[in-house]
Amino acid sequence: LQKRQVKEFMTVFGNLVDNCFNACVDDFTSKVLSGRETGCISRCVIKSMTTQARLGERFAELNAAMTAEMQQKMSR
Amino acid sequence: LQKRQVKEFMTVFGNLVDNCFNACVDDFTSKVLSGRETGCISRCVIKSMTTQARLGERFAELNAAMTAEMQQKMSR
Amino acid sequence: LQKRQVKEFMTVFGNLVDNCFNACVDDFTSKVLSGRETGCISRCVIKSMTTQARLGERFAELNAAMTAEMQQKMSR
Amino acid sequence: MFGFGRPQPTSAEKIAAIENELKVVAEMHSRMIKVCSAKCLDKTYREGELSKGEAVCLDRCAAKFFEAHQIISDQLQKEGAARGFGGGM
Amino acid sequence: MFGFGRPQPTSAEKIAAIENELKVVAEMHSRMIKVCSAKCLDKTYREGELSKGEAVCLDRCAAKFFEAHQIISDQLQKEGAARGFGGGM
Amino acid sequence: MFGFGRPQPTSAEKIAAIENELKVVAEMHSRMIKVCSAKCLDKTYREGELSKGEAVCLDRCAAKFFEAHQIISDQLQKEGAARGFGGGM
Secondary structure: OHHHHHHHHHHHHHHHHHHHHHHHOOOOOOOOOOHHHHHHHHHHHHHHHHHHHHHHHHHHHHHHHHHHHHHHHHHO | OHHHHHHHHHHHHHHHHHHHHHHHOOOOOOOOOOHHHHHHHHHHHHHHHHHHHHHHHHHHHHHHHHHHHHHHHHHO | OHHHHHHHHHHHHHHHHHHHHHHHOOOOOOOOOOHHHHHHHHHHHHHHHHHHHHHHHHHHHHHHHHHHHHHHHHHO | OOOOOOOOOOHHHHHHHHHHHHHHHHHHHHHHHHHHHHHHOOOOOOOOOOOHHHHHHHHHHHHHHHHHHHHHHHHHHHHHHHHOOOOOO | OOOOOOOOOOHHHHHHHHHHHHHHHHHHHHHHHHHHHHHHOOOOOOOOOOOHHHHHHHHHHHHHHHHHHHHHHHHHHHHHHHHOOOOOO | OOOOOOOOOOHHHHHHHHHHHHHHHHHHHHHHHHHHHHHHOOOOOOOOOOOHHHHHHHHHHHHHHHHHHHHHHHHHHHHHHHHOOOOOO
């Protein structure tokens, strides 16, 4: 279980890195991130985290509702 | 082996969900799937399953042919 | 560790196959690869391998630099 | 979730089924984040905070994704039972 | 498949090699489904059945994907042997 | 890397942390290859050798990707500590 959470975290974290890098970095005339790029990445990370937290809440609610519904069906 | 099959099934199933959701759902003015969307998803699932079955057959044939060829080479 | 390397190799190899197939094969009027397609795939593989080797070197350098920096910070 | 009508599972099978259920749920969660972010977020990242529109879109996307997941899961089991699905996999 | 000319493998190594072979085959199958579906299927899903054109496209895509997989696998082994591949990975 | 300020890890936890660190590094490497290849390589494959422009682009992309990975990792830990991140996961 612990292992699964680490794995899921890594998938989500990896997708976040790919996603924010892809969205924010397109200039390869320098090998150092520009101020514009780091700003964009930073906002992307904040937005992604808020998104994850929000979707996590929704997911938990939806999952709880479904589990309750299934248990009702089974107990009938 | 059993474990690998479950894992492969989950990858294929997960890709199917992503694929059919992405292709069929683009309207977020409601939080419930419309009739058009459920219809599209249902047809997408049928088509995906037929596709998987067909590709599964082809894959088995191609794999058998290759294995036979390799064994012939080795026995020479 | 050995297992992880195999897994990473498989991811990289699988991405290479997908990538070169997607870039080079678009004609399905035949079931055999054309000369143009095999040529494209072959060049794609060579370029991908050179890319992987190059990025591997860069990655090792960057990783070594970062590790050295972290150890300095810790020993302070 | 993917028990294709087999009779009396052993307790080892039950544990494996629960394990798979958990994996399915965890993977659904990761996929939902990926799919709904792609559908709802403005990719320019000029703002770090979610706009009201983005937030509402995410909520609805989550509900629709969950519903789609259920529909597809049910349909696969029905079709699977009918066609003997799993053979081609 | 990826035995880079090593001498006499132990039986543990042989089992690991077979295991990997199976993983490679299973992964190739998943990837083929993904790639060939993207290349051949009409994404509007107005029809649930495969059209004749889609079915033929899938068959040919499968054959070409398999062939490409073999070519690439062989090439990697040759290049790998020549350049001492794996070091950069 | 993802140790959110927990007190005194046991040696089993330390080993797990190192293992995860290795996984993170291996995965970062795979992702870098994927992302930077997409950003820098000409997809027509008329040439098998890397052009000078592609090679330079890859080097810079690698450096920027690495830097971005560090920035994001640091930011997640800071935000995570502040907001109690991980709860929503």
